[in-house]
Amino acid sequence: MNGAMQTHNRPPHPAPLEDPAPILEMRGISQIFPGVKALDTVDIKLFPGEVTALIGENGAGKSTLVKILTGIYRPNEGEILIDGQAVSFANAQAAIDAGVTAIHQETVLFDDLTVGENIFLGHAPRTRFGMIDWREINNRSLGLLQALESEIDPTIRLRDLSIAQRHLVAIARALSVEARIVIMDEPTAALSRKEIDDLFRIIEGLKRQGKAILFISHKFDEVYEIAENFVVFRDGRAVGHGKLPETPQQDIVRLMVGRDVKDVFPKVKVEIGAPVLRVEGFTHPTEFRDIFFELRRGEILGVYGLIGAGRSELCQALFGVTRASAGRLVLEDTPISIGSSGDAIRAGIVYVPEERGRHGLALPMPIFQNMSLPSLSRTSRGGFLKAANELALARKYAERLDLRAAALSVPVGTLSGGNQQKVVIGKWLATKPKVIILDEPTKGIDIGSKAAVHGFIGELASEGLSIIMVSSELPEILGMSDRVMVMREGLAAGMFDREQLSAETLVRAATGNA
Amino acid sequence: MSDVTNTKRVIPDRLGTKASRILASWEVLLFAVAVAIFVFNALASPYFLDVWNLSDATFNFTEKAMIAFAMALLVIAGEIDLSVAAIIALASTAMGGAAQMGIGTAGLVAIGLGVGLACGAVNGLLVSGLKLPSIVVTIGTMSLFRGISYIVLGDQAYGKYPESFAFFGQGYVVWAFSFEFVLFAALAIVFAILLHATNFGRQIFVIGNNEFAARFSGIPVERVKFILFLLTGLMSGVAAVCLTSRLGSTRPSIAQGWELEVVTMVVLGGISILGGAGTIGGVVIAAFVMGLVTFGLGLLNVPGIVMSIFVGLLLIITIAVPIIGRRIREMR
């Protein structure tokens, strides 16, 4: 299991079989938060020209490690060595100066700044006279974005971008720093296959330049594709490391969750019933046009497409947070008009948003209060809160989704990314709707919990719920859907029955390449 | 690799004991400060511990605190109302004018509360209807409402209030408990329940923490904010009735500068000025602290201007302390 980990005195070229000296080494790192030991005497090494995959369940401590390496947290114990020299980062700038850059799981970007400003915030290139060099900023931003095959204009404001486009900006921001150690915390969540390929091409380039890369992902196909080493975290401890592809996935999964997890999507056979929701000619001024579809009882309708195809925007209009400019909604044979999310919820249509931090959660508030929010009418009595009912509801969904938290009353913001996502899903499942719109439901969720979420979705369908599931993950779409609508540039580019489904057809319809 | 077991995890409802959570709160710290000031006052002046003196002292904060309760909800929801003192002026002017025309006590109270509500509705419509920032809107209406008062009254004053009207600001319910103090206590309970025990209160917290998420969760954000402005206007009307009754006259400069003292009380009470957090209990304690300090300084014959310097400093310090504290914790 253990790969070659002995050190040499800096060979001039990476030796083919044995690892060279690590660029970065962390020894005995511990990080303690109230109620949790997020990291417990962890050791890790990163080597030049190699990608090390960091694997572990939601809440295992991966992002905490990233935050230590980027100077955001100071560990309670342990030391960090770069080129064998002990370093300590007083703040985020110190980490950048030491040659560490990172794509964070939740990057903070600024809505009112331009794309270029966001990319170079804090390290803007200067002219000879010490002024900020705007032309240079925009040129270099354009170059970075083009390397990602993205046509985002660096001079537009961030607020005009879609979620996935923001994510590309975050990636460009990390790559705009001259660094020898590049950390990527779930960089592919929210990206579709094509964008992932672009990112991987960039990673290959970084490898050739001799950079050390730490790559965090819950998707094993990606890990095997890009990484040569792996480290597994479990409950804050490094429980194993080794070489890829020699180690089979099964072994890694067992290390990470302590049991075998089947990577199949448990599609439950469900009797499809009468039409529940009919969408006719749904049109938005800028994002999508002429969308028609019908959703039946117990049906799972997958929605696939590239970034910017208008999928999330369609969902948000169905849910009433944005307005469609034309079109009709018919719910169980009655035309309905939805002017706000309140109307939608009352009608029995709910939406699990993709952007959990911005749209899904009040981060400083307790887990149970976030979970119970849209169900307050059920947990309360006569307008008065009943904390016991809220806690019971939260506990039920926390257990079903295998939530990892110190307590149900800690702020949601202290949870790991994947666990926050579980709270968002639980929050909406608890409302017992008729139609549930899931936007990237398993984004950032670990393999074990993913199976649980899929099982849960299947169960809901068999209870007669109708489900619209937007996903960029082909296996998820292929495995779960009864039918798939593919969107391209705001238009429905095709509707496929389960029998017709294949990765090639969907990708072809999504990209428009015949 | 085989030693890993999959134990079922149990998530507790809460971390730590109830006592430890309470002890670590801002309210306890503030309460200690209140006790300290109380002891200091008692030592500094032989007149302080007299029951009637203490009862008098409560008038320093009861009216402001009534507004502070509503303001607390508004600040938690991420908004603010700086026109509250101007609403008092306008409501008081309206009552004064009505009293000159011979309208009775019940009518005067209705007018005072009605004007408060109307002013609150104006603020609420501008903020939640037109989506304007509340700080700008209420700075505007602050000048507007008091301006109307000045136009009506000039350098005149209204004085002829019916005798029974005096009860609200000068009457006692039992023993040394004034009507104002009893009303203050009752409102404290009502607002505490509204904020901490109802669905409406929960919605206020969510809006203050993440307005997007509130909207995505089906909370009628605009309606909640409108109601909060109405409530703040109404409480300003109540304060106007009490203050006018206590003073027995109305000048356009009535309650000048109170908006700052109300906001200070709210922030001192631990309500986050950024929205999303705080308790009514904290505001109650803050009201006592400010009342005790004002009274103590009065006993020591400290001039009024020093008092306003004190309020200004208090406001800055209470906003700065949590922020600096967080920075220190982050630097560790």
Ligand SMILES: Nc1ncnc2c1ncn2[C@@H]1O[C@H](COP(=O)(O)OP(=O)(O)OP(=O)(O)O)[C@@H](O)[C@H]1O
């Ligand atoms: N600021 C914080 N305060 C309190 N607890 C925290 C904080 N940050 C992280 N934790 C806790 O530390 C543990 C590790 O979290 P971390 O974010 O590192 O997990 P992760 O491995 O990145 O998970 P995911 O796959 O879900 O992103 C979790 O139990 C989390 O609740």
Ligand SMILES: [Mg+2]
């Ligand atoms: Mg993480």
